[in-house]
Amino acid sequence: MSVEFSRQIAATPLPKSFNAAKDIDAIRILRQAGLVLALVDEPPERAAKVLAITARGHDELLRFDYPEERSIRRLAKDSWFQLAAARTRSNQASG
Numbered sequence: 062m063s064v065e066f067s068r069q070i071a072a073t074p075l076p077k078s079f080n081a082a083k084d085i086d087a088i089r090i091l092r093q094a095g096l097v098l099a100l101v102d103e104p105p106e107r108a109a110k111v112l113a114i115t116a117r118g119h120d121e122l123l124r125f126d127y128p129e130e131r132s133i134r135r136l137a138k139d140s141w142f143q144l145a146a147a148r149t150r151s152n153q154a155s156g
Contacts (some may be wrong), residue, residue, distance in 0.1 A: 063087055064125060064154065067096065070111055071145035078110045085109045095100055096121055 066087045068076065081083060089110040091097045096118035102108045114122075122145050 067091065067114075067122060068145050068149045068152070069116065070097065070119075071114055072149035075114070076110050076112045078108060080108050082107065091118070094121075 066084070070091075079088060083109060085101060088097065088099050088111060089101055091111075092099045092101065094117075095115055097114055098112045099109055100112065
């Protein structure tokens with residue numbers, strides 16, 4: 062499971078559709094782990110739609126603690142969504 066991909070999903074409005082094969086495979090894994098609610102089409106359509114992040118998915122996003130994000134965590138301690146969005150923006154700015 063890709064934590065970064067989970068963060069990207071959390072930082073975007075849902076539902077969201079994905080067509081890339083690697084994204085669809087990642088969504089299958091997240092769905093099997095119970096971290097997202099998603100619809101995945103079989104070939105030849107090859108598409109997936111993430112409907113929601115589960116409570117377990119939210120817990121997993123908050124479980125990772127990065128030292129540079131401690132100040133962000135303090136600011137966003139009441140909102141998992143704010144934390145995930147801040148992480149994604151930070152990664153996009155540095156990447």
